[in-house]
Each structure stands twice: as structure tokens, then as C-alpha cells.
Amino acid sequence: MGVAERVAREAGALVSDGRPDRVTVAATKSSPQDVVTAMDYASEELLRRRLAELRPDDGVLGEERGWQPGGSGVTWVVDPIDGTVNYLYGQPSYAVSVAAVTGPAGVAPDPRTWTVLASCVHAPTLGLTYTAARGAGAWLDGVRLTMGAGPDDLAGCLLGTGFGYLAQRRAVQGRVVAALLPRVRDIRRLGSAAVDLCSVAAGSLDAHYERGLQPWDLAGASLVVTESGGVVVGLRGEPASDEMTVAGPPAVVARLTPLLEELGADSDA
Numbered sequence: 001m002g003v004a005e006r007v008a009r010e011a012g013a014l015v016s017d018g019r020p021d022r023v024t025v026a027a028t029k030s031s032p033q034d035v036v037t038a039m040d041y042a043s044e045e046l047l048r049r050r051l052a053e054l055r056p057d058d059g060v061l062g063e064e065r066g067w068q069p070g071g072s073g074v075t076w077v078v079d080p081i082d083g084t085v086n087y088l089y090g091q092p093s094y095a096v097s098v099a100a101v102t103g104p105a106g107v108a109p110d111p112r113t114w115t116v117l118a119s120c121v122h123a124p125t126l127g128l129t130y131t132a133a134r135g136a137g138a139w140l141d142g143v144r145l146t147m148g149a150g151p152d153d154l155a156g157c158l159l160g161t162g163f164g165y166l167a168q169r170r171a172v173q174g175r176v177v178a179a180l181l182p183r184v185r186d187i188r189r190l191g192s193a194a195v196d197l198c199s200v201a202a203g204s205l206d207a208h209y210e211r212g213l214q215p216w217d218l219a220g221a222s223l224v225v226t227e228s229g230g231v232v233v234g235l236r237g238e239p240a241s242d243e244m245t246v247a248g249p250p251a252v253v254a255r256l257t258p259l260l261e262e263l264g265a266d267s268d269a
Helices: 002-017 038-053 084-089 167-184 191-200 215-227 248-260
Strands: 023-027 035-037 057-062 065-068 074-082 097-103 116-125 128-133 138-139 159-161 187-188 209-210 231-233 245-248
Touching: 002 038, 002 074, 002 097, 002 116, 002 128, 023 038, 035 038, 035 084, 038 057, 038 074, 038 097, 038 159, 057 215, 074 191, 074 215, 097 191, 097 215, 116 191, 116 215, 128 191, 138 215, 159 191, 159 215, 167 187, 167 248, 191 209, 191 215, 191 245, 209 215, 209 248, 215 231, 215 245, 231 248, 245 248
Parallel strands: 057 074, 159 187, 159 209
Antiparallel strands: 023 035, 057 065, 074 097, 097 116, 116 128, 128 138, 209 245, 231 245
């Protein structure tokens, strides 16, 4: 956990202190809305360089440069800026996420099969740092997180979610949100899955669901949720993955997942 927090804070300082007055798009990925900035690249380069210095035998999986296998059995899953669109526009909800995972040898880390050992989600502009270690708990700025039971029914739940970048998927996600809104307290879309998931652990959201989360979106924050007493699952008995991730107190998730299944929230049609 110490390495995760150390390098996440270093990258967070680079990202926040080095942000120019006007951030521009350096590249796009799956669609024109799926953007990358020069600072995404710089932050990941810093993370990879520092991890190579501190943990030279470990692998790294990063959003911008992919998977670099190591020889130790440990891979660091890093998101140099989770919430790049927020960063682009000067919105404060973004974070650097760093997590150490183990899993099957010879393949890139996968949420369906990995074990997350330690993590840090550092949100420099928000002034929040979440850390977790497997079997040892989760913390927000050094204060132990213990997740409550959550509301007694979905009507009292504040949900977080996020949207994909392809038009067809967004259309389906909009339909799901429209169906959910009358059944819950409200829905928030803050723009950083890592921050949202950690907000569930801290109690400022009752649950979060999202289709399309990638390993770097999920690794660090998922351990913060589970070590605070929550669960992170998929739909239809599957583990959390890019198909669907649902996180929150066990009782809330048990009520939310059947509704998401009924609404076809894990479909693009």
C-alpha cells in the first residue's frame, strides 16, 4: 500500500500542479468524445518510471501504454487520470489510481480473475486520498472506512453511474437511467468511476453501477469498496467486469442488481 500511495501522490502532484490554464486534446480513442491529454501520457510515464525503480520485477498495466509483463507475479494496474474529460474542462472530480494485483500467469490482469492486494486512489483537486490493503482495511486520509448498511429500500438510495463513449451504448444507458430515476432518491454522474466507487465506500453515494469499466478504472477503487465492507459484482451471477460493475453495501446491491438485470443494463441493444 505504501508504494501505491507514494507513486499515486507523485503523479497527482504532476497532474494538478502542472495543469495549464487551457488543456487541449492530444488524441482520441473509441470516439471523438473519448479523449486523451498530454498529461495522461506524462502521468503514466511517471508512474511506470517510479514503479520500475521501486518494484523492478513487477509488471504494469496502464490505460495509455497497455500491459508490460513482469517476473514477480505482481502487476500494477494504473490509471494516470481517471476522469480525463473532467480534467480537460477544469472539473475537480478526477483521480490517479494505482493498484497491485495478482492473477493467472502469462495473461494481462482481468477483474474476473485477479486478486487486488493494495491500492491508492488519489484525487488531488478534491484533496482526498483513499488507500486499501487486502485483509487490512480501507482508509480515507488515514481514517478507517466502515461502510454502513445503506437505505432500507432503493427509493432512499443515491446512485452513481457513468456513460460510455459510443452513441449506441449511451442511448441504452439513457434508457436505463430514465427507468431508474422514479425508483431511487436520485442519480449522480460525477465523471470519474474511481472517485465514485470510493465515494460509495465513504458513504457519500449509496451505490454505483456502470457498464464499460476497464481494469484501470476498477482495480484501485474496488479494493477500497470491499475492504470497507462493501461488495463489487457484475450481473447474472458474474464478477465485476467491463460488462457491468455494481458496488455498494451487500443489501443495497442485492436489491439493485435484479432491477438492472430486468432493465437490460448490461446490453447495448
